[in-house]
Amino acid sequence: MKGSVQEQAWRCLLELFFAQRDRFIAVGQELGLAPQQAIALKHLEPGRAMTMGELAQALHCDNSNVTGIADRLEAHGLVERRPHASDRRVKTLVLTTKGAKIRAAYEARLSSAPPGLASLSDADAATLLDIMHRAAAAAPDPGRTPTA
Amino acid sequence: MKGSVQEQAWRCLLELFFAQRDRFIAVGQELGLAPQQAIALKHLEPGRAMTMGELAQALHCDNSNVTGIADRLEAHGLVERRPHASDRRVKTLVLTTKGAKIRAAYEARLSSAPPGLASLSDADAATLLDIMHRAAAAAPDPGRTPTA
DNA sequence: TATTGTTATACTCTATAACTATA
DNA sequence: TATAGTTATAGAGTATAACAATA
Numbered sequence: 001m002k003g004s005v006q007e008q009a010w011r012c013l014l015e016l017f018f019a020q021r022d023r024f025i026a027v028g029q030e031l032g033l034a035p036q037q038a039i040a041l042k043h044l045e046p047g048r049a050m051t052m053g054e055l056a057q058a059l060h061c062d063n064s065n066v067t068g069i070a071d072r073l074e075a076h077g078l079v080e081r082r083p084h085a086s087d088r089r090v091k092t093l094v095l096t097t098k099g100a101k102i103r104a105a106y107e108a109r110l111s112s113a114p115p116g117l118a119s120l121s122d123a124d125a126a127t128l129l130d131i132m133h134r135a136a137a138a139a140p141d142p143g144r145t146p147t148a
Numbered sequence: 149m150k151g152s153v154q155e156q157a158w159r160c161l162l163e164l165f166f167a168q169r170d171r172f173i174a175v176g177q178e179l180g181l182a183p184q185q186a187i188a189l190k191h192l193e194p195g196r197a198m199t200m201g202e203l204a205q206a207l208h209c210d211n212s213n214v215t216g217i218a219d220r221l222e223a224h225g226l227v228e229r230r231p232h233a234s235d236r237r238v239k240t241l242v243l244t245t246k247g248a249k250i251r252a253a254y255e256a257r258l259s260s261a262p263p264g265l266a267s268l269s270d271a272d273a274a275t276l277l278d279i280m281h282r283a284a285a286a287a288p289d290p291g292r293t294p295t296a
Numbered sequence: 297t298a299t300t301g302t303t304a305t306a307c308t309c310t311a312t313a314a315c316t317a318t319a
Numbered sequence: 320t321a322t323a324g325t326t327a328t329a330g331a332g333t334a335t336a337a338c339a340a341t342a
Contacts, residue, residue: 003259005273010261012280017165018187022208034308034333039166052324060170062311067325072308089318089323111151113158116287124279125153131272132160139264182310182331200301210334215302220331237300237341 020114027109031102032076036061038106040069044079046100049092051084078102168262175257179250180224184209186254188217192227194248197240199232226250 002008028038036059043058044050050058056066070093073079078099084090095103112118120128150156176186184207191206192198198206204214218241221227226247232238243251260266268276 004261005270005277006261006266006268007259009268009273009277009280010265011259012277012284013161013164013265014258015284016161016280017168018190020165036309042166053322061309063324064312064326065310068309084323087319087323089316091324110162111155111159113152113154114287116283117158117161118154119286120154120157120279120283122153124282125157127275128279129153129157129160131268131276132157132164134272135264135268136160136163138267139262184332201299209332211301212303212335213333216332232300235300235342239301 016114016116023114024110027106030109031106033102033106034072036065036069037073037078040066040073041078041095041099041103041106044093044095044099044103046095046103049082049094051090051092053090055093073099164262164264171262172258175254178257179254181250181254182220184213184217185221185226188214188221189226189243189247189251189254192241192243192247192251194243194251197230197242199238199240201238203241221247 003011024038025035028035031038033041040055040059043055052066052070053063055070056063059066059069070079070081073093074081077096079093080096081091082094084092117125117128151159172186173183176183179186181189188203188207191203200214200218201211203218204211207214207217218227218229221241222229225244227241228244229239230242232240265273265276
C-alpha cells in the first residue's frame with residue numbers, strides 16, 4: 001500500500017493540493033472571478049493576443065465553452081474580442097488594463113506560500129525547489145505556459 | 149518578483165498542480181464520476197457513516213449542494229442514505245460495496261506519480277517526502293482526513 | 297426557537313451537435 | 320469541403336433563500 005518513494009512523495013503533494021483547492025476558489029471569488037475565469041485569465045498574458053481556439057486548448061475544454069467564458073470576462077471589462085489580422089473567421093482575446101490588473105492581483109495572492117511551506121527553513125525550501133526543478137526538467141509539460 | 153525561497157518552491161508546486169488538473173478529471177470520467185462526486189467519494193471512508201452536513205463541511209460547500217451530489221451518487225449505486233440512530237433530522241451516507249470499489253480504483257489511479265516526479269532518484273524522492281512531512285507537521289490541516 | 301436536509305431559483309461550467317461565416 | 324466561433328440543449332455544481340420535520 002505504501003508504494004515507491006516517488007509515489008509516497010506524490011501522495012503527500014496531493015494532500016497539499018486538495019487542501020489548497022479552496023484557496024484558489026476563494027481568491028478568485030474575492031476578485032469576482034469564477035474558477036474557470038481565473039484560469040483563463042492566467043493564460044492570457046498582458047499584451048499577447050490569443051485566439052478563442054488557443055484558449056480552448058489551454059483550458060482543455062470545447063470551443064463552445066470559451067464563447068461563454070469570454071462573454072463573461074468581456075462583460076466584466078477584463079478582455080476584449082478583436083478580429084484576426086489575416087483570417088476573418090478567427091477572433092482574438094486581449095486583456096484590458098483592468099483585466100491585466102485583476103490578473104496580477106490574482107497571481108500575487110496565489111503566490112504566497114501556504115503555512116506549511118512558509119514555515120520551512122530556507123535550506124529545506126531551497127532543496128525542495130531544486131528537486132522540483134529537476135522533476136520539471138525531466139517531464140516538461142508541452143501544453144503549458146511557464147509562469148515561474 | 150522572485151520572492152522568498154519558500155514562495156518560489158510554492159509556485160513550482162503550483163505549476164505541477166495545474167498541469168495535473170486534467171488527470172483528476174480524466175480519471176474520474178473513466179470511472180463515471182463528475183469531479184465533485186470523486187471528491188465526495190474520497191471523503192467517504194468505507195464502513196464509516198458520514199452525515200450530509202459533515203460531507204458539506206468536507207466539501208466546503210452548502211448543505212443544499214450535497215443533496216444533489218448524494219442523489220447522483222445514490223442513483224449510480226455508490227452510496228446509501230441511512231437514518232441517524234439518535235437524531236431523526238439527520239441522514240447519514242454509507243458507501244456501498246460498489247462505491248468502495250470505485251473509490252479504491254480512483255485512489256489507485258491517482259496514486260501513481262506523474263512523469264516528472266516518477267523520474268526522480270530514490271534519494272531525491274525521499275528528501276522531497278521528508279521535507280513535505282515537515283511542512284505538513286508544521287501546518288496540520290484541521291478539516292482534512294489524512295489519506296497517506 | 298434552532299437545526300437538518302430538501303426544494304426552488306439563478307448562474308457558471310461542461311460536452312455534443314447544429315449553424316454561420318469565412319477559408 | 321473544412322475550419323472558427325456561435326448557438327442550442329442538457330447535465331453537473333454553486334450559493335441563497337424558503338420550507339418541512341425534528342430537536
